Amino acid sequence: MWLIVLFDLPTETKKERKAYTKFRKFLLDDGFNMMQYSVYYRHCASRENAEAHTRRIKGALPEKGFVNVISITDKQFGDIQFFVGRKEKPPPNAPHQLELF
Template sequence: MWVIAMFDLPVDTGENRKAYTTFRKKLLNEGFMMLQFSVYARFCSSHDSASTYRARIKKVLPPNGQVRLIYLTDHQFGRMEVFNGKKRTSPEGKPKQIMLF
């Protein structure tokens, strides 16, 4: 299962920029990888694991802006079409080893 975090956060003030940076760093520290600007994904071995990461993200939500979480099966994620220019490439695969903290 994949957890996709998508967000639009304001960066118009120093305080908002700091909240954006803090949120992004926390996603990276939780093992999310950047797919595109403001779109991050993390592979989870089960629905329970995905729920754990959902709870962790909820705890660090910034005060302003919008965050969306989507849950996809590995099969659904693998059917994603990715284009670099007009050339089609494969989507990211699940990690060879799940990181343990």
């Protein structure tokens, strides 16, 4: 599973910029990577793990703004086409699963 977080937060006042920065730092500390401005993604080992991260996001929501959380499968994430300028870029590699013997 992959979680994608899209957000549009106000940054007009100092308080709003602080809330924006705090939320962005929360995402980075929780293992998310920036896909583009205000779009972050993270791999989750299972649906339960994705739900746990979604609950964490709910707990860190700023007072104002819009936040969307989308969960997609590995296959759907693999079908995303990434472009930088006019050139296609390969998608990020999924992390390897931990194997226990």
